[in-house]
Amino acid sequence: DGGITQSPKYLFRKEGQNVTLSCEQNLNHDAMYWYRQDPGQGLRLIYYSQIVNDFQKGDIAEGYSVSREKKESFPLTVTSAQKNPTAFYLCASSSQVGEQYFGPGTRLTVT
Amino acid sequence: DAKTTQPTSMDCAEGRAANLPCNHSTISGNEYVYWYRQIHSQGPQYIIHGLKNNETNEMASLIITEDRKSSTLILPHATLRDTAVYYCIVRGTRMDSSYKLIFGSGTRLLVRP
Numbered sequence: 001d002g003g004i005t006q007s008p009k010y011l012f013r014k015e016g017q018n019v020t021l022s023c024e025q026n027l028n029h030d031a032m033y034w035y036r037q038d039p040g041q042g043l044r045l046i047y048y049s050q051i052v053n054d055f056q057k058g059d060i061a062e063g064y065s066v067s068r069e070k071k072e073s074f075p076l077t078v079t080s081a082q083k084n085p086t087a088f089y090l091c092a093s094s095s096q097v098g099e100q101y102f103g104p105g106t107r108l109t110v111t
Numbered sequence: 112d113a114k115t116t117q118p119t120s121m122d123c124a125e126g127r128a129a130n131l132p133c134n135h136s137t138i139s140g141n142e143y144v145y146w147y148r149q150i151h152s153q154g155p156q157y158i159i160h161g162l163k164n165n166e167t168n169e170m171a172s173l174i175i176t177e178d179r180k181s182s183t184l185i186l187p188h189a190t191l192r193d194t195a196v197y198y199c200i201v202r203g204t205r206m207d208s209s210y211k212l213i214f215g216s217g218t219r220l221l222v223r224p
Contacts, residue, residue: 090154105154
């Protein structure tokens with residue numbers, strides 16, 4: 001099956017710990033994205049990558065980091081510097097100018 | 112900020128058409144109108160997009176006014192599974208900051224049995 005996978009679906013961490021969220025796609029898309037969603041709100045862009053080994057900050061990049069070493073993978077690290085990390089995290093991919101396809105999301109809870 | 116305005120919520124009866132409006136009065140000539148929906152606790156799903164002509168696919172129809180300042184997403188025969196938040200998004204085509212999806216709060220559609 002072609003698509004985007006995110007793992008795990010639910011993730012729990014203690015405050016002060018870094019945590020890495022996985023995102024993999026087998027759609028052969030060049031571009032990948034990370035969004036954050038808080039309850040009752042729309043999605044906000046964290047980081048995006050147009051091509052391997054390149055990425056740009058989105059609107060709320062502080063406290064997050066990414067890498068794009070392979071075309072199919074775009075992991076997101078939520079660092080201890082992120083003040084309010086508890087949220088629903090969504091990964092997406094697209095061809096260069098095509099519509100974005102989203103993964104199922106990872107719900108992160110930090111206590 | 113989102114460039115679109117949508118009603119907070121709507122409802123319709125199962126089997127009837129659901130017409131979801133969107134205002135985008137500041138849209139520029141090279142910007143498309145995209146529609147996504149998000150079922151509770153899932154990732155958003157692409158529905159349809161258009162530039163100035165009306166568009167139809169297996170999921171929905173998109174009607175864009177001639178001045179392009181507003182549009183309507185039509186689900187011709189709504190089912191209970193269409194209950195979701197629907198996002199209307201204006202987006203450019205260049206792979207730069209104008210290309211990102213800016214999600215507002217969307218319209219929460221409730222399809223009643």
